[in-house]
Amino acid sequence: MTPAELATLIRTSLLDAVAAGEVDLAADDVPEPKVERPRQREHGDWATNVAMQLAKRAGTNPRALAELLAARLNASDAVEAEVAGPGFLNLRVAASAAGELARTIVESGAEYGRNTSEAGHTINLEFVSGNPTGPLHIGHTRWAALGDALARLLRASGAEVSTEYYINDAGSQMDKFAASILARAAGQPVPEDGYPGEYVDERAAEVRGRHPDLLELPTDEALAIARQEGYADQMAAIRRTLEAFDVHFDVWFSEKSLHDGGAVTQAVDRLREQGHVFDRDGAVWLRTTDFGDDKDRVLVRANGEPTYFAADAAYYLSKRDRGFAEKIYLLGADHHGYVARLKAIAACAGDDPATNIEILIGQLVTIAGERMGKRRGNALFMDELIDWLGTDAIRYTLARYPADSPLSLEGEKLREQNLDNPVYYVQYAHARTCNVARNAAEHGVTRDGFDPSVLDHEAEASLLAALGQFPGVVAHAARLREPHRVARYLESLAAAYHTWYQQCRVTPRGEDPVEPVHTARLWLNDATTQVLRNGLALLGVSAPERM
Missing domain, CATH: 1.10.730.10 (Isoleucyl-tRNA Synthetase; Domain 1)
Known part of the structure; x- marks a missing residue:
């Protein structure tokens, strides 16, 4: 007998008492009782406080209602009920009823544990979303483990889930990545604000191998090749890493596609129609302070260039347009400031920030206290973690701690x-x-x-x-x-x-x-x-x- 089956038995007994006129309640007022394991094993297998919850509404005292319910439960062969304290019910399940659970589990197989608690929810779950300017590192690894586990949990609970990786392939970081690749292809140091690391040398060698004349081309042409092909090579490497980690995305969404397809401009127009966009000092703003943000946000700069925030708004509307009533974002520790502004976008779009968007912030993962970063060239990459510790040890360890707790891995202990x-x-x-x-x-x-x-x-x-x-x-x-x-x-x-x-x-x-x-x-x-x-x-x- 599962806790759910026991709860159903208790509720059925209550409904029978209502039908017999023993309890002054309407059938609709009888909830699904909550059963819990008692702290002390000698008190029984399970316990419920349903009598204490319903007594006032039924016009009686909790212990009297508990005794009435215990009598009905004891009439069955499945449960032995005993009243304790002011109205608790301690329950012992008969061995035959309890043992039947083994048969249920074996015959259910992989389906055992699946439930319908999240049925009816259509969810877009975005996680990892590392920039395509380098390999995934230990921070991304935590989100890969947690995000994929969450998707599995939601699906096992009846939700319809689409997992999504947002590719930040627009903006200045891609230009810096291209400049770093071209510099290494020429045997020169990367620019001061570029990306160091052996992986940049690898991208440079791959691009130059396909384009032996790369360094003889005009700089703009060479940079365009380095950007396009270095990006493609890096994304292919990211996909391989995630596949090795047994993480598979339903959608790989390009930020650049929002700009190229006009979605960013359309997003500004759509939000203006909602009445929350205004113009000031030559720029276009979204009045996010109406919805809890600490300041209003610029959508389009005075020079006509859209901001990252405008792309965020367009991306949110894209998810909405694709039929996802609920959007879950898994973001890193340095994204706390995004919570209010993303919820403000939802509100400005006419959605309910309390139900249509959820933002989970993860804390840092360290090795021996060292924070990692791709630009510093000291990142511990996911590929290295997999080779060192194995997928199982990493995934289990990262999944067994709350996302909002800082985590320091002791790698050798995991081995x-x-x-x-x-x-x-x-x-x-x-x-x-x-x-x-x-x-x-x-x-x-x-x-x-x-x-x-x-x-x-x-x-x-x-x-x-x-x-x-x-x-x-x-x-x-x-x-x-x-x-x-x-x-x-x-x-x-x-x-x-x-x-x-x-x-x-x-x-x-x-x-x-x-x-x-x-x-x-x-x-x-x-x-x-x-x-x-x-x-x-x-x-x-x-x-x-x-x-």
């Missing part, structure tokens, strides 16, 4: 294969379940004749309760946009499994015969395999069968 390493701990639990299944097969234990009632050991009750929490964890993590909740859940599930493994045998001892309890425990073992696998998949982490 250690011991139970102090969280990703190893969870993966090892999965591998152990697979090994148990193999041993069971060798000893003639099969799934035939499953009797869930024999799963009555305390460790089995704890493990079943942990397994039952998974769908709720997925839904909660999706709603709060917090993939780390899945990682921390997997660690608690692994702990419950390791405890169960030490106390409950799946295979008979010596020449002892296979008994119903061995079969039932194989189902429980395999259910744990499935939940660990499903949870790791949500984080983009593999579930090895041997370690």
Whole structure:
């Protein structure tokens, strides 16, 4: 029995009491009760305070309502209910009902944990969006891990999600990138405000290899080639890196296309029609202070050049025009100032900033306290991280912390294969379940004749309760946009499994015969395999069968 099924049972009992005239409530006033694990195990498997929530509305006291509800629940074979304190209900699920969860999980397979809590939401999720002026670095790596995990969570919770990478391929940084490539092709130092680093030498060698006469061309022509082809080569490298990290985008959106297609100019006109654009000192402004920004923003400079903010507005409207009612932006730590202005754009466009746009700000990731940057030439790139630590260790570690918490990686610890390493701990639990299944097969234990009632050991009750929490964890993590909740859940599930493994045998001892309890425990073992696998998949982490 899952927590959701238990909540349904409680609500059904309440509705039956309403129909019998025992509770003075309308059926529509009976909510889906919330059930939680009690802090102290001796208080039961689950607890609910629904009687305390509804008593005043029903014109009675909480304990009286709890006692009425307990009597109805105790009439079933599935639950034993006990009233505690002023009106809490402590619930113990019968072993047969609890054990049925193992069958549900195994038969559901990869679908177990999927839910409909986000059904009806159409979301554009933009993340990473690193400038095409160099490889992705450690900061982008954090957003790649979190953004992809969030997309998986939202989809598992019923949302329709399109993942998007915004390519900042317009503006002066592209000119500086081209100048850096051309300088290195000529064997000269990069300009003072250019991009250093070995990757620039690589781009220069690639471009010159295709254009042996590059340095003989007029400077403007050579810069145009360096810009166009260096950009294409760098974007191809970025795509390869993300593919190696198992991150795949539905849309690669070019900022330049907004300018070339007239979308930026059209955006200014559309916002003017909404009544929030004004002219001052020869420039065109958006009155974002009407919606909480600290100052109004320039859309078009006095010289007629649109600002980055104008492109941001055009990009927001593009997402809106493409049918995305909800837009989630994952931005780096240096983008706090974007929150108010992006929400102001939404408001100026006639949207509700509280529901149509969401901005998540991530904090810095460091190695030994060193902040990285491409222009400084000391960046730790994603490719290097993958080669050093492996995709699984990086993705799991970056996903197990809240996005808004600064994070310092201790790389060598992530390489250690011991139970102090969280990703190893969870993966090892999965591998152990697979090994148990193999041993069971060798000893003639099969799934035939499953009797869930024999799963009555305390460790089995704890493990079943942990397994039952998974769908709720997925839904909660999706709603709060917090993939780390899945990682921390997997660690608690692994702990419950390791405890169960030490106390409950799946295979008979010596020449002892296979008994119903061995079969039932194989189902429980395999259910744990499935939940660990499903949870790791949500984080983009593999579930090895041997370690």
